[in-house]
Amino acid sequence: MKILVTGGAGFIGGNFLHYMVQNYPQDQMVNLDLLTYAGNLETVKSLEDKPNYRFVHGDIADRDFIMKLFEKEKFDIVVNFAAESHVDRSVINPEIFIQTNVLGTQVLLDASKTYGIKRYHQVSTDEVYGDLPLNRTDLFFTEETPIHTSSPYSASKAGADLLVLAYYRTFKLPVTISRCSNNYGPYQFPEKLIPLIIIRALENQRLPIYGKGENVRDWLYVTDHCRAIDLIIRKGKEGEVYNIGGHNEKTNLEVVKMVLKILEKPESLIRYVTDRPGHDLRYAIDPTKMERELGWKPEYTFDTGMDKTIKWYLSNKEWWQRVMNGEYRNYIKNMYDKRLIER
Ligand code: NAD
Numbered sequence: 001m002k003i004l005v006t007g008g009a010g011f012i013g014g015n016f017l018h019y020m021v022q023n024y025p026q027d028q029m030v031n032l033d034l035l036t037y038a039g040n041l042e043t044v045k046s047l048e049d050k051p052n053y054r055f056v057h058g059d060i061a062d063r064d065f066i067m068k069l070f071e072k073e074k075f076d077i078v079v080n081f082a083a084e085s086h087v088d089r090s091v092i093n094p095e096i097f098i099q100t101n102v103l104g105t106q107v108l109l110d111a112s113k114t115y116g117i118k119r120y121h122q123v124s125t126d127e128v129y130g131d132l133p134l135n136r137t138d139l140f141f142t143e144e145t146p147i148h149t150s151s152p153y154s155a156s157k158a159g160a161d162l163l164v165l166a167y168y169r170t171f172k173l174p175v176t177i178s179r180c181s182n183n184y185g186p187y188q189f190p191e192k193l194i195p196l197i198i199i200r201a202l203e204n205q206r207l208p209i210y211g212k213g214e215n216v217r218d219w220l221y222v223t224d225h226c227r228a229i230d231l232i233i234r235k236g237k238e239g240e241v242y243n244i245g246g247h248n249e250k251t252n253l254e255v256v257k258m259v260l261k262i263l264e265k266p267e268s269l270i271r272y273v274t275d276r277p278g279h280d281l282r283y284a285i286d287p288t289k290m291e292r293e294l295g296w297k298p299e300y301t302f303d304t305g306m307d308k309t310i311k312w313y314l315s316n317k318e319w320w321q322r323v324m325n326g327e328y329r330n331y332i333k334n335m336y337d338k339r340l341i342e343r
Pocket residue numbers: 006007008009010011012013032033034035036037038039040058059060061080081082083084085086100104123124125126157179180181182183184189
């Protein structure tokens with residue numbers, strides 16, 4: 001089988017490629033990535049000499065390029081990870097989120113329809129469901145929870161999901177969608193909470209916590225997400241949505257304190273800063289469908305996953321020091337200089 005993985009130079013797509021190239025030597029993986037600020041070929045460097053792996057540089061929203069690629073390559077499966085993925089950036093510049101996440105998805109769907117594929121899989125997010133109240137710990141997102149988005153990021157991901165389901169209903173394109181909770185693990189770009197905190201703590205820099213640090217996220221180790229997607233593309237039912245999560249809800253403050261404890265750094269590094277506009281309160285996934293229909297269960301606990309993640313950042317300083325270039329420094333300055341209020 002020939003599998004197109006878009007966004008494979010990013011965090012989750014990169015981890016997925018490591019998993020797939022190793023576990024399916026008989027399948028061909030093609031990694032298509034635009035190499036935006038979040039894409040990094042160092043993430044997939046060790047795959048370069050593998051016979052079942054290839055990199056192609058390009059934009060999922062470039063219709064001519066994508067059509068030619070599909071015509072030439074005749075993919076069996078498409079797994080679309082490529083996206084603008086950071087909520088804070090979507091607050092500053094929503095446009096690129098619509099361009100890549102919505103229009104890019106439409107181009108991939110059109111190419112899949114024109115050239116025929118066995119499965120189109122859309123990697124989506126639990127953020128399309130909006131948020132849950134902090135005081136209703138009995139509530140969880142199921143696949144039936146209505147779409148109700150908060151940020152330009154989640155709105156763009158929801159738009160893409162609706163297009164994917166429309167192509168199933170209208171054109172009978174064989175699609176599946178997965179909606180996963182927050183991921184953490186190796187190769188995550190240090191704009192997201194966990195790598196940002198690990199790296200800043202290692203460098204004894206202040207750790208910005210939005211609002212009161214009470215917002216809750218449901219954390220999943222990235223390899224557990226990759227295993228789930230692999231199961232869905234092989235055994236999942238066409239036209240279906242699958243929620244992925246490991247019942248691992250933590251407040252942001254709990255996460256930051258855990259990192260500090262493991263790194264033996266003082267809690268005095270914590271700084272409470274201006275909240276994110278529209279900040280979702282709580283995400284919590286009900287993964288019953290994945291468990292019941294596909295026999296999936298997470299293999300990592302938060303302790304084992306965080307231990308692996310922190311060890312990875314400690315022994316891969318070159319990887320993260322290289323991505324913290326001029327663009328990154330400007331981003332951090334603009335993003336956090338504006339959040340001046342400290343409590
Ligand atoms: P990331 O930002 O680390 O990586 C995104 C990758 O997509 C980068 O390599 C980038 O270069 C590439 N890309 C961006 N625009 C492109 C374009 N127009 N054409 C081709 N490539 C392009 O993101 P991530 O955290 O790995 O997330 C991957 C997917 O998983 C996204 O679709 C995201 O919405 C979804 N998701 C992420 C999380 C999470 O916690 N990170 C949770 C659930 C779902």
